[in-house]
Amino acid sequence: MTDPAKPDPPKPATPEADAPRRCPICGKPAEVRWRPFCSKRCADIDLNRWLSGAYAVPVVEDDETPQEEGGEG
Numbered sequence: 001m002t003d004p005a006k007p008d009p010p011k012p013a014t015p016e017a018d019a020p021r022r023c024p025i026c027g028k029p030a031e032v033r034w035r036p037f038c039s040k041r042c043a044d045i046d047l048n049r050w051l052s053g054a055y056a057v058p059v060v061e062d063d064e065t066p067q068e069e070g071g072e073g
């Protein structure tokens with residue numbers, strides 16, 4: 001009596017091995033192509049935010065040191 005070699009059951013692939021990052025914009029799993037975003041749309045949104053933010057930043061430099069009026073002498 002010879003038992004035929006039992007084929008090992010296929011191990012379930014571990015999808016979490018490559019834990020996909022979440023899109024910081026909408027929270028969907030990020031796509032490799034648009035990392036770290038899930039789509040070009042979200043990538044654009046982020047870029048827009050960054051750009052608008054960068055351009056919207058008012059250039060106001062408040063100097064702590066007050067200007068002294070009226071010099072000596």
Ligand SMILES: [Zn+2]
Pocket residue numbers: 023024025026027028037038039042
């Ligand atoms: Zn997204």
